[in-house]
Amino acid sequence: MATSKKEKALEGKVEAGKLYTPEEAVALVKECAMAKFDETIEAHFRLGVDTRHADQAIRGSISLPNGTGKTVRVAVFAQGDKAKEAEAAGADIVGDDDLIAKIEGGFTDFDATVATPDMMAKVGKLGKVLGPRNLMPNPKLGTVTMDVEKIVKDLKGGRVEYRADKFGICHVPIGKASFEAAALVGNYQALYDEIMRAKPASAKGKYLKSVTLTSTMGPGVKLAVD
Numbered sequence: 658m659a660t661s662k663k664e665k666a667l668e669g670k671v672e673a674g675k676l677y678t679p680e681e682a683v684a685l686v687k688e689c690a691m692a693k694f695d696e697t698i699e700a701h702f703r704l705g706v707d708t709r710h711a712d713q714a715i716r717g718s719i720s721l722p723n724g725t726g727k728t729v730r731v732a733v734f735a736q737g738d739k740a741k742e743a744e745a746a747g748a749d750i751v752g753d754d755d756l757i758a759k760i761e762g763g764f765t766d767f768d769a770t771v772a773t774p775d776m777m778a779k780v781g782k783l784g785k786v787l788g789p790r791n792l793m794p795n796p797k798l799g800t801v802t803m804d805v806e807k808i809v810k811d812l813k814g815g816r817v818e819y820r821a822d823k824f825g826i827c828h829v830p831i832g833k834a835s836f837e838a839a840a841l842v843g844n845y846q847a848l849y850d851e852i853m854r855a856k857p858a859s860a861k862g863k864y865l866k867s868v869t870l871t872s873t874m875g876p877g878v879k880l881a882v883d
Contacts, residue, residue: 676881679849682870683841689875690834695726696873698834700845702819702827702852703866712859715821718798719851723840724815726833731812732756734772734780734794739805743771746809754779760786767792769812771800791818819852825866827852834872845870 670689677685683698690696706713732750733743734757743751750756750767753776760783770787772780772794780794787793794800798818802808819827831844849868856864869877 671876671878676879679842679845679880680838682878682880683838683845685878686870686872686875687834687838687841689878690872692872692874694873696834696875697727697830698832698836698841698870698872699828699830700848701869701871701877702829703868704821704825704827704852704860705863705866706821706825706857706860708821708823708825710859713857715825715827715852715855715857716797716819717851717855718816718818719848720811721815721817721831721844722847723832723836723844725817725830725844726836727830729769729812730767731809732767732770733805733809734770734776735805736773736776739773739803743805743809746806747813748805748809757783765790765792769800770794771802771805771808771812773803773805774801777801817848819848819855831870 670685686698690698704715706715708714730749731747732752733740733748734753735743735751736753740751740753748771752759757779765786770792777794784793796802799808799811817829817831819829821827829848831848832841853865865882868880868882870880871877
């Protein structure tokens with residue numbers, strides 16, 4: 658596939674072999690985000706873990722201090738007062754049996770789900786629909802909870818999930834190209850601290866192998882890491 662003049666020009670802005678500070682990397686990634694839409698900025702963490710082993714599976718979530726710039730549509734499985742709590746917190750879709758039936762019929766117009774524990778016996782049968790889309794409520798991620806108000810506000814306000822794939826890489830959005838540089842650096846630092854905190858005791862050798870920042874259409878910029 659031929660490389661366009663624009664792609665060559667962008668790649669030329671990134672010095673081969675150089676490792677950048679977070680401030681330098683953010684400035685460069687913003688400069689290279691030249692698409693006509695507001696590109697998403699992602700951090701890619703390459704970790705020295707073997708995710709085939711359950712005790713090295715890296716997965717969790719964090720609320721970024723400056724949000725993600727993305728509108729997140731949240732669906733909540735709840736009844737009674739908890740359903741009212743979800744609506745008051747800003748949930749986009751709230752229901753119980755009716756919502757389950759709607760999803761069984763093919764409805765998936767949402768980005769995240771929350772369920773109260775009493776609903777999980779029913780929600781469990783949606784595994785084949787929600788599972789492949791990473792949309793199942795999960796107690797380990799805090800999305801199966803009685804504290805519906807907090808989790809809905811977190812999800813709407815900039816909470817992101819991270820998960821190491823089979824290559825040990827976590828791909829996580831940290832904001833938009835339109836963000837102020839300081840906001841992106843702050844989000845990156847919070848995510849970096851969280852990824853380091855998540856280091857499993859069983860991981861051997863170098864844990865954090867590399868970090869790359871990139872925009873949707875731009876080149877990758879490698880960061881200096883400890």
